[in-house]
Amino acid sequence: MKGELISAGALDRPNSYIGRAVPRPNAKRLLQGKGQFVDDLTLPRMLHVAFVRSPHAHARIGAIETAAAASSPGVVRVVAGRELATHCTPWVGVLTHLTGMKSAPQYPLAVERACWQGEAAVAVVADSRAAAEDGAARVEIDWQPLPVVTDMETALDPRTVVIHPELGDNLCFRREIETGAVDAAFAGAHTVVEAVFHTGRHTGVCLEGRSILADWNDAEQLLTVHQSHQAPHMMQTVFARHLGLTELQVRVICRDVGGSYGIKVHAYPDELATAALSRLLRRPVKFIADRLESFVTDIHARDHRIAGRLAVSATGEIVAIAIDDLTGIGPYSVYPRTSAIEGNQVIMLTGGPYDFKNYRARTTVVLQNKTVTSQYRAVGHPIACAVTEGLVDMAAAKLGLDPIEMRRRNLIRDDAYPHTSPSGFVFEKLSHHQCLDKLVVLMGYDELRREQATLRTRGIHRGIGIASFIELTNPSPLLYGIGGAPISAQDGCTIRLDPGGTITCLTGVTEQGQGTETMIAQVAATAVGVRLDQVRVVTGDTQVTPYGGGTWASRGTGIGGEATLRAGHALRANILAVAGTLLQADPASLDTHDGKIVDRAGGAARMTIDEVARVVYFRGDTLPRDFQAELVATRHYITKHYPFAFTNGIQASWLEVDVETGFITLLRHWVVEDCGRVVNPLLVDEQIRGGVVQGLGAALLEECVYDEAGQLRNGSMADYLVPMAAELPDIEVAHVATPTAESELGAKGAGEAGTAGAPAAVMNAINDALAPFGARVLAQPFTPERILQALGKV
Amino acid sequence: MSAPIQEITLTVNGERVTRRVEPRQHLVDFLRLELQLTGSHVGCEHGVCGACTVRVDGAIVRGCLFLAVQADGTTVETIEGLTESGALADLQAAFHARNALQCGYCTAGMLITADALLQAEPSADRAAIRAFLSGNYCRCTGYHAIVDAIETVAQARRVR
Secondary structure, three states: OHHHHOOHHHHHOOOOOOOOOOOOOOHHHHHOOOOOOHHHOOOOOOEEEEEEEOOOOOEEEEEEEOHHHHOOOOEEEEEEHHHHOOOOOOEOOOOOOOOOOOOOOEOOOOOOEEOOOOOEEEEEEEOOHHHHHHHHOOOEEEEEEOOOOOOHHHOOOOOOOOOOHHHOOOEEEEEEEEEOOHHHHHHOOOEEEEEEEEEOOEEOOOOOOOEEEEEEEOOOOEEEEEEOOOOHHHHHHHHHHHHOOOHHHEEEEOOOOOOOOOHHHOOOHHHHHHHHHHHHHOOOEEEEOOHHHHHHHOOEEOOEEEEEEEEEOOOOOEEEEEEEEEEEOOOOOOOOOOOOHHHHHHHHHOOOOEOOOEEEEEEEEEOOOOOOEOOOOOOOHHHHHHHHHHHHHHHHHHHOOOHHHHHHHHEOOOOOOOEEOOOOOEEOOOOHHHHHHHHHHHHOHHHHHHHHHHHHHOOOEEEEEEEEEEEEEOOOOOOOHHHOOOOOOOEEEEEEEOOOOOEEEEEOOOOOOOOHHHHHHHHHHHHHOOOHHHEEEEOOEOOOOOOOOOOOOOOHHHHHHHHHHHHHHHHHHHHHHHHHHHHOOOHHHEEEEOOEEEEOOOOOEEEEHHHHHHHHHHOHHHOOOOOOOOOEEEEEEOOOOOOOEEEEEEEEEEEEEOOOOOOEEEEEEEEEEEOEOOOOHHHHHHHHHHHHHHHHHHHHOOOOOEOOOOOEOOOOOOOOOOOOHHHOOOEEEEEOOOOOOOOOOOEOOOOOHHHHHHHHHHHHHHHHHHHHHOOOOOEOOOOHHHHHHHOOOO | OOOOOEEEEEEEOOEEEEEEEOOOOEHHHHHHHHOOOOOOOOOOOOOOOOOOEEEEOOEEEEOOOOEHHHHOOOEEEOHHHHHHHOOOHHHHHHHHHHOOOOOOOOHHHHHHHHHHHHHHOOOOOHHHHHHHHHHOOOOOOOOHHHHHHHHHHHHHHHHO
């Protein structure tokens, strides 16, 4: 029976919700203003904390004068870093499998030195946020500015100040990859292209700032943390570890989260400080990062300079790629995911869609006095994709090959799997050529080329940009757990049949608006055999959900969905065992459908599922003595065969460059992607589109601009530009489905594909438009100024 | 620093309320903190993102650029009241069906802004919708679905 239940056919059951575009039931509360974000919560005797933050990128903390702040109306307590350090232990953001990686101990508040502009040094706790800010304005700190490290290019020079002398230098991590005969391949190649790419340091800009409400109950010795976060169980472990508590004493609750994208998957010093303050004061303490402090304290990402070379044969086959990546990550590696994964991803992912043998790559990760960087949506992917696709287009142009033809010649063949990349990634099965073919039709490629040529004769310069990509999803413990981080790659789901025949699902994966709860409900309803409106999903509460990693790295559906499917099958088997007893039938002859027990053959209804529940919960006396019903089932899932489930896809951008002003108008954008089995196309398409737009922001608008003193020059929403509705095109999304054979559900992730490929597609489209001028841009964001510089006009 | 408390009286979602407020308190904080109307959100506090959009005397305003004391004597409507009255029901249904929201933080502002557009310009096309939403920031959706949903409602309202 087991084999039958877990056959692929189980997904095609008559009442299957798998593959259906159902709207999100939990979206209704958000549409009515009834969501529950952390700042919407008010607890009795709640206090608010505001932080005094360093105005300098690097400064020694001299005398701290707090008397005026302490006497400011409403202020309850002023706590400096040295005092708070006695209530919260420091952490070091390294992963042991990243050999040689180093970082310095970091405290919740700066103790002796502030190492970036915005680092919190003093906490002012008051009965309102306004009173706390009034108090914070009255704290006097004798800041003693120190030399700063801002330019990553010179961070390792002997003359540059070492930010943490105990580390010996400003090198956080370095890794090199060498596969095949790289030098020989370059020496013997027909054509070699090379270029230096820059990706702009940017940030996530969640519309809801980071938010935490920590509530230490001294009588219960229990810390309840309401947090806007993606990984509640990880934070439970982090709070326990650094506040000297057990996990029993920490409950983390994540209800509505107003955007996250990887920004809210880290342990932030000011959030640990808030929890420590709650314990110190034995009262609830709330911290909501305002917009200005978000810009200087939310993690940044993608501050990279990459020198790349690509060698091709006379017929355009890629024979070798070499890249040298440099990235500046701020003064500390972020805890516990670190700040070295992004660089590592860049060198692991570059060249990823292509079949080539010879590869050399190096990433150098250096410390500097800027805001810390870490994992933001599509970690490393858009960088690797831009470098790869930029070089591929340059080679194609040099050989006179059309970009589509160039990719046809080099993308890994659809029948060539499993395939191991030169960097060591193993691809189970990808569909690059199917996606390429579908894209060519979807966008009307040949017609667009004709239109482009016609318009050029009229002085209108439009470009087509193509970008193939791969996306790392469904990570195994080889990403973090192996390096010692309390980050779970497994996840679980518990499904309970309620007395009225509804089911309640509790899962360790979390919801930030992408539709996790809907996806879980669809899988659970299908597996158990009930209607979607008979399912409630509970996420984001460490006290009740199975231990899990939360939602990141596009794992929610692939990992959490599979755990749910398995739990649902187990519960259905349990329900059928009871029904078989009641109906005196072989459970294998029965099935569930639409809330009913039916004959497997013929489908005739025999009884309802709620009748099964009623008997078990209230009339157990009518069941045989030797039969114990179990109407709760828990299952977990972790990937075992492949370290990651790779997805693939291709994007295209059609845009117009005004060569007089440098302005770019995005006209159309297309994505064809393959995330395996699509559980809910409505939600997947939204993930793709939203991801694309974050990539478009990176390509055209977004950059954290620093001056030489390490001051962020554009740290407000008025100055840091993000994509708005008016400047965006419609985005057309299509799918190819290559399910992973590793799980029954067959789902791979989709959350980062859009972001991975969009900047490269835009870059290639701009350079296609600029080709007649012999101009080229390689530094993101591609601002009008940079376009005009490339054209030699400024 | 705080200045003398002032008393204000206004109508919020059909209810007359009187409160004593600090002159520095902006309207969205007043709604959230004093009246527990937490459906209006604070995104940037400098008038860029639109998450705090509410109606004051029928016109949409940024709750972070409008002081509570300025609202003295006015009629204020928030997502909570506009939901109760059914004024946004068609937009809410279309946003739901089209999944024109993800995290939901911008959604109240989007709905109220969209309704203002459709009242002022019933024949708004996609480009007009996009232009009118250019003061409302959404980081999740990429706007496409939001434009779809509003376009659907625009067509339905025209027929009606």
